Amino acid sequence: MSKYMIALLLLCSAVMSYAQKNFTVQGTVKDSDNHSLISHAKVSIGNTSVVSDAQGAFSLKLNEGDYAVVVTHPKFDEFKESLKVDKNLKLEINMEHRAEDIETVVLNVKHRTPGAMIVSSLDKDLITRNAASNLGNLLTNISGVNGLKTGNNIVKPIIHGMYGSRIAILNNGVKMAEQEWGIEHAPNIEIGNYQHIDVIKGASALKFGSDAIGGVVLLEPAIYPKKDTLEGSIILNGQSNGRGGGVNVNLLKLWKNGWAINTNGSYNKLGDLKAPDYGLMNTGLESSSFNFGIQKKNAHRGFSLDYYLTNQNIGILRASHIGSPQDFYEAMNAPRPIFERDFSYDIDNPRQVVEHHLVKLNAYNDFKNFGKLSLTYSFQYNHRQEYDIRRGDLNALPALDMELITNQVNINHLLTRGNWSLESGIDGTYQNNYSDPATKARRLIPNYDKYAAGIYSIFKYKFNPKWNAEASARYDFNRYDVYKWYDTSDWNNRYADLYPEFKVKESANRTLTHPILDYHNVSFNAGVEYKPSAAFNLKFNYSKVSRTPNIAELFSDGLHHSASVIEVGDMSLKNETGNQFNLLLESRLNVLQGLQISLNPYFFYTRNYINEVPTGVQNTIRGVFPVWSYQQIDAKMYGADLDINWKLTSNITYKGRASYLYGQDLTHDVPLILMAPANVSNTIEFVKPEWNNFYFSVNNRQVFRQNRYPYNPVYITLYDGQGEAYEATLDLSTPPKAYNLWGLQAGVDIYKNFSVGVTVNNLFNTNYKDYLNRLRFFSYEMGRNIILNLKYNF
Known part of the structure; x- marks a missing residue:
């Protein structure tokens, strides 16, 4: 008799277990900034883990219950959220970049990835080492960029032979308006205010105006x-x-x-x-x-x-x-x-x-x-x-x-x-x-x-x-x-x-x-x-x-x-x-x-x-x-x-x-x-x-x-x-x-x-x-x- 009771209990347990695991949780992991799909993110729900594929997708089988969702990726902050599973679910997880990476992210938000644009940059270390310089002289550290001078303290940037109104200078996203037509009108810029300086060579950056044909x-x-x-x-x-x-x-x-x-x-x-x-x-x-x-x-x-x-x-x-x-x-x-x-x-x-x-x-x-x-x-x-x-x-x-x-x-x-x-x-x-x-x-x-x-x-x-x-x-x-x-x-x-x-x-x-x-x-x-x-x-x-x-x-x-x-x-x-x-x-x-x-x-x-x-x-x-x-x-x-x-x-x-x-x-x-x-x-x-x-x-x-x-x-x-x-x-x-x-x-x-x-x-x-x-x-x-x-x- 005991053998039959044990078999019955095992059968009931299997049926109940099968019923509990009858839910599928699937979804995608995305970059919260640009909505691009994130692959190789580790998605953990309870004790079950999976890694997102090349399309950012994942899928898990879970019992009914309350879970903690944890998603990790080397380039993003950890994602944590509570989740109640009582039916099949489809999730969209948006991850934010780590603080140490956010500068690159925001730069890409401003002009996205450079794409076909030709971009050269000066980082904060170079700016700090040359803190006594002015913007025009500092930019000569980039190939193809020279300075048009009126004496030694007034220097305007030249990019591929063009200067003045043909060069747009954007201060924190704002196009400078400072009588820039004048050859001896130096930019009104304190270089110590900036984390990095980017130079886009040529006229490809039409977002910033059609007159910036030099850069x-x-x-x-x-x-x-x-x-x-x-x-x-x-x-x-x-x-x-x-x-x-x-x-x-x-x-x-x-x-x-x-x-x-x-x-x-x-x-x-x-x-x-x-x-x-x-x-x-x-x-x-x-x-x-x-x-x-x-x-x-x-x-x-x-x-x-x-x-x-x-x-x-x-x-x-x-x-x-x-x-x-x-x-x-x-x-x-x-x-x-x-x-x-x-x-x-x-x-x-x-x-x-x-x-x-x-x-x-x-x-x-x-x-x-x-x-x-x-x-x-x-x-x-x-x-x-x-x-x-x-x-x-x-x-x-x-x-x-x-x-x-x-x-x-x-x-x-x-x-x-x-x-x-x-x-x-x-x-x-x-x-x-x-x-x-x-x-x-x-x-x-x-x-x-x-x-x-x-x-x-x-x-x-x-x-x-x-x-x-x-x-x-x-x-x-x-x-x-x-x-x-x-x-x-x-x-x-x-x-x-x-x-x-x-x-x-x-x-x-x-x-x-x-x-x-x-x-x-x-x-x-x-x-x-x-x-x-x-x-x-x-x-x-x-x-x-x-x-x-x-x-x-x-x-x-x-x-x-x-x-x-x-x-x-x-x-x-x-x-x-x-x-x-x-x-x-x-x-x-x-x-x-x-x-x-x-x-x-x-x-x-x-x-x-x-x-x-x-x-x-x-x-x-x-x-x-x-x-x-x-x-x-x-x-x-x-x-x-x-x-x-x-x-x-x-x-x-x-x-x-x-x-x-x-x-x-x-x-x-x-x-x-x-x-x-x-x-x-x-x-x-x-x-x-x-x-x-x-x-x-x-x-x-x-x-x-x-x-x-x-x-x-x-x-x-x-x-x-x-x-x-x-x-x-x-x-x-x-x-x-x-x-x-x-x-x-x-x-x-x-x-x-x-x-x-x-x-x-x-x-x-x-x-x-x-x-x-x-x-x-x-x-x-x-x-x-x-x-x-x-x-x-x-």
Whole structure:
């Protein structure tokens, strides 16, 4: 009997057990940020575990009951949730990235994976080591990027031969509006505010505007983890050349719920800089910055408020402002600047004083089926004053005083579905410029309102692990509503027959006009990426570009004081159009500890390219200045960038980069002006983390002479000692000689939170002139500079 009872109990137990296990729990594991499927995630429900497959799917058989669900993956935070199983279930598990990986995630959210775009980056370590530098000089650490200088403290980035309005600089996602058309208008940026800086070469990033045909500079602040902490840093630097330095203080408060408050302030002061054999009078600098941000963010929704303020007071080399044709000729041919003084911290005229405010509001929400929708509004106020050498009480007045107010709004939608994504958006901009007549000088830039609107769409498709493709298109509308005074003779000679409807009235020898100019631009881009293995990558993109002339190209009329030139615009300029091709070849080879080689050839053919060239010299009541005029031509540019990163041993790395650029004015069959000469940079770096993160590097930069340039001689009349007139030639065209510079850099952590670094630029105190410095006619570049950098983290 007992045998039958035992058998019956076993049968009942089996039936009950079968009934309890009659439920299936299946689902998918996804990235909460972009909804992509996650493979190799471990899904544990109770004591049963399974790993998600290549499609992120999993399936388990479970008894009825209450369970704890735990999902883990090396790149994501652990997922935990309670689950009641009383029927068949289908789950969708969304995982968030680990705090240490979130920076990469958010970068990809902003411009996704680079795809066919060619992107180079500068990380936080490099930014910190060069804390005493400015943005323009810092970006020259990237191949294909050079600096267009006005002296030594004003540097604008050049990407593949293009600069000014053709380069967009985005500060935390906001396109800077700071009278960027000016060659000597340095970006109002404090580099210490940013975690990394990305440079997109070429016109492929249509999301950021159709005018950025040269490239885009993305200034990215840090992305904060979710944790309760208060932390900060203090960076001090001092430098021998200029006998000055700066301080940068950062304070950050974080909470686990996603709230964060960040504030940062800096101050920099330099006196007169020094060339190897003499001082450079009035080349001091005083600048300060402050920024504040508050945010609450997670992968699905968030908002932020950011405020940035920068102030700059920059001296302009005194020897570049000359009083007569005779002085101008002598200054260009003198072995030393014609104005010198003992070292001083004073910043006298000529100088420029710039104040810039930026406020950004951003909010986003990631809807489960609709996609991610974000809204950004920004306000910018830029006040630029340029002081010239003037007589009497006028010397205390700025010769140029402009206030630029810019309002921008962007609505962006991103939809990601497995192997494809679609990003679309609209932009709107209203800009008002006021040139104060209280300067008692002719306005270089007139009063105007600018209205702009744009719409764009970017489609990306992943065919398989080896092939990616993308296509984008953009339409822009721009309107200039301008009030401008012309000399009546100039108006009658140049524009009266073409634009009679713009004339408002005449007064004395002046004519008031009211031009309203509309421009339409259509641009598109297509690119592919092929990555057959981890050792090789190929990218190719093609862009059809169209750019609206900027306000200076259309309406400049007078002395640009801090540039020491007279600029003449042309209201008849048309849209600048072109075709651009970019190729990137990357290879990783197992040579020693690893060799990486990257080659980026490019080609750009453009119609109606707007080119500024010297066309003469003009004698004014404030001195003698070269005249530069805007002309429209057909042109082509091509070149290549080479990058090599070779890890020779576990501690020693060689880094090399080289760039070549060819530019040709096809209309006049002459070389383009201000094309960067070929250059090669080499660095050997020794790093020993076990020695308190010790590093030491030696770098060399060879810049070759630019032998391709347009020769535009300017003829002036001078008088000899007997008062006899004779004709002399001013050579504003011929580039200087090649030069070779050496430098050193070293650093170590003294204590856990305290580090020290030393940089030596122009180690051998070499005399040289840079072709891309507009003041090269009057002095050599600055000599040796020893920089001490101290950083304390708390």
